[in-house]
Amino acid sequence: MLWHAYEAATSTAANVYRLSRETVSPFATLLHELRMRHDVRQNELAELIGYDQTYISALEIGSKGPPTAEFVDRLVAGLQLSSSDEMALRNAVAESERKLTLDSDAPEELYRMVAALRRRLPELHPAQARLIREIINLPDVVSREAPEPVRRLRRRRKMEAPM
Structure with a gap:
């Protein structure tokens, strides 16, 4: 934490931006990267997929949790994402989930x-x-790895091991 504060205080604006990108969810990072890759501003993306620009901004900075499936579907269609980008996006949504629920029969x-x-x-x-x-x-x-065979040690006979 202290190092991050020092780095932020002594770095250029680009380094401060890089630092802040490290502190957001995988979904927030990917959403920003996709938007940059498609050269779309937040307000343009919001209009394209039917959401408010403030919501897009909140998702990118990580103040909102992962979006709904409907948002993801609209984003995929709006940006015409490839199947690999769509899969990466859906994985990022899953990895960005903030809550954890244990099964009642968990040990x-x-x-x-x-x-x-x-x-x-x-x-x-x-x-x-x-x-x-x-x-x-x-x-x-x-x-995935084959286990190494167990090597058994051979006992020494009294004649083999002089003391």
């Missing part, structure tokens, strides 16, 4: 893990968040 340990994460979330560094994600994805990596 107690899962509740404890979520509670601990909730307590520490405000102070986590992006590197810590990345490590947690890597750990969570570890079973996927492990299941």
Whole structure:
């Protein structure tokens, strides 16, 4: 946090903008990138898909949560997005969800893990968040790799190991 404040105070306007882009949701970042790639201003996009410009702005700065499926459908149609851009957009919406709901039959340990994460979330560094994600994805990596065969150690006989 302190480093971000220092960097923001001592950098140019471009660096301040880059810093603020790092603090928003994946959806907010992608929406901005798509709009820039299609060379469309916020008010033009709002008119194109039938939403207010202030809503587009709120989505881009991250003050609004991920949008509805209707918004995404209109955005896909309005910008005539490719199937890969549409998939990336829908993934970004899912990754930007702010709420987490546990199943009622979730194990107690899962509740404890979520509670601990909730307590520490405000102070986590992006590197810590990345490590947690890597750990969570570890079973996927492990299941794809062939396990190494177990090497059994051969017992030494008394003659082989002089003491």
